[in-house]
Amino acid sequence: MAARQQPRGTGLGVQHEDFVPKSEWKDQPEATLLTIDLPDFTKEQIKTTYLQTSKMLRVTGERPLAGRRWSRFNEVFSVPHNCLVDKIHGNFNNNSLTITMPKEITKMSNLPETSKNMAEKFEKLEEKRLLEQSIRKAKEKEVEKKKKLLEEREAILRKLQEEAKTKEMAERRKLQEEAKAKDRAEAKRLQEEAIAKEKAEARKLQEKAKAKELFPLTATRHQPRGTGLGVQYEDFVPNSGWKDQPEATLLTINLPGFTNEQIKTTYLQTSKMLRVTGERPLAGRRWSRFNEVFSVPHNCLVDKIHGNFNNNSLTITMPKEITKMSNLPETSKNMAEKFEKLEEKRLLEQSIRKAKEKEVEKKKKLLEEREAILRKLQEEAKTKEMAERRKLQEEAKAKERAEAKRLQEEAIAKEKAEARKLQEKAKAKELFPLTATRHQPRGTGLGVQYEDFVPNSGWKDQPEATLLTINLPGWYTK
Structure with missing residues (x-):
């Protein structure tokens, strides 16, 4: 084997990178040329050796790269059978090595059948060895190509996964x-809203306290049982609603748990207001009570006001008096308008509060739906990613199997074609035996080596x- 250039340093950690140079054969009448492309190599980094035992030509070389990396190659080429081995020479120019193998002009003589x-x-x-070597190199290249393609696919898959994860x-x-x-x-x-509600409640309590000061309670109450020592009162505000009809105005008050005897209605003549109070006993010494004051419409017939208690609800009917606004005192008109505006404001605030509560509930429900949709999208993306990965793996496996099957079929077809070609050659030699005499090689004949060759031939049809x-170069007729 030819000597190589020693890498720099002690050799520890040196990395070699093998590569296969491009080569080209060219047949000429007097010699066979072999051209090998060796980019970035110098003449001193290349070694050519003729292997006497196997009749092969070995070309090797090494050159340093960056750091402790070296590039090397080791190629073996078959030498033509009619080559003058001692006259083989090479020329290195423009990153290309040209090896010239001169042909030996010999005259054919009668060869023994055994030598043939x-x-x-x-x-x-x-031929079989060269065929197997070419098939092996083709398979290695194909395996390397598949490996590279699989790595590229894995890199693309990782990139897609990272992008999907980043996007998610x-x-x-x-x-x-x-x-x-x-x-927030x-x-x-x-x-x-809570602050505004607290302020409104405080203002309402202040107004109620002021109203109680202006309109003291004059209606009699039911006396609680017992001596009155340790009695606890619980105040509550009943729900109420107004309903305007052509002939009267209806005031409905919900009083759950109360009876008709526990309720007292009093008309305050001085303030033109209607006070509704009530008390009922609870467990032990606890009592529930309420004290509400309502404005009476300015066109109401006060002496005809009457009430009806049914199904825990008190309905107070206030018949209307058909009068002209000009006949009413200015103070009564202003007071009625004022209380009417206050009632409208209260009803408006109540409707706004309910609308806001509905909006909060709607937003909460919408947020839950968005979170559910997000979870569903994440699960779908994960399922799609796993399906895509399985699909790519199955496609790669199927392609590898198909490629292996194709290479196997090509190798079998090539072997059959070579066998058929050899059979045709053998049959042709049997049909047309060699009869021309050859020159006897010099010497005693001991250790004489015979080299057979197949001449080029061509057919031409004439009338x-x-x-x-x-074509028989180097031959003559006897």
């Missing part, structure tokens, strides 16, 4: 930020005959 068979056998073996995390962060911003806005709004032309 031996030469044919060695020729077949050499960004979407999740965005939704979380939106949810937090909405929660909702909390701020609810806080403002009177068919011509067969055979």
Whole structure:
């Protein structure tokens, strides 16, 4: 084996990178040329050796790369059988090595049949070896190509997974930020509403206290049982509603748990107001009570006001008096308008509060639906990703099986074609045996090596005959 250039340093950690150079054969009348492309190599980094035992030509070389990396190659080429081995020479120019193998001009003589068979056998073996070597190299290249393609697919798959994960995390962060911003806005709004509600309640309590001071309770109450020592009262505000009809105005008050005897209605003549009070006993010494004051419409017939208690509900009917507004005192008109505006404001605030509660409930439901949709999208993306990965793996396996089957079929077809070609050659030699005499090689004949070759031939059809032309360079007729 030819000597190589020693890599720099002690050799520890040196990495070699093998590569296969491009080569090209060219047949000329006097010699056979072999051209090998060796980019970035120098003449001193290349070694050519002729292997006497196997009649092969070995070309090797090494050159340093960056750091402790070296590039190397080791190629073996078959030498033509009619080559003058001692006259083989090479020329290195423009990153290309040209090896010239001069041909030996010999004259054919009668060869023994055994030598012919031996030469044919060695020729077949050499052809088979070269065929197996080419098939092996093709398979190695194909395996390397498949490996590279699989790595590229895996890299693409990893990239897609990372992009999907990044997109999912960004979407999740965005939704979380939106949810937090909405929660903060909702909390701020609810806080403002609570503050406004507290202020309204405080104002309402102040107005009630002021009304109680202006209109003291004159109706009699039911006396609680016992001596009155340790009695606890629980105040509550009953629900009420107004209904305007052409002939009267109806006031409905819901009083669950009360009876008709426990309720007292009093008309305050001085303030033109209607006071409704009530007390009922609870468990032990606890009593429930209420004290509500309602404004009487300015066009109401006070002496005809009457009530009806049914199904825990007190309905007070206030018949209307058909009068002209000009006949009413200015103070009564202003008072009636004022209380009417206050009642409208209360009803408006109540409707706004209910609408806000419905809006909060709607937003909460919408947020839950968005979270469910997000979870569903994440599950669908994960399922799709796994399906895509399985599909790519199955496609890669199917392609590998198909490629292996194709290479196997090509190898079998090539072997059959080679076998058929060898059979045709053998049959042709049997049909047309060699009869021409050859020059006897010099020497005693001991250790003489015979080299058979197949001449080029061609057919030409003419009107009177068919011509067969055979190229026999170096031969003559006896």
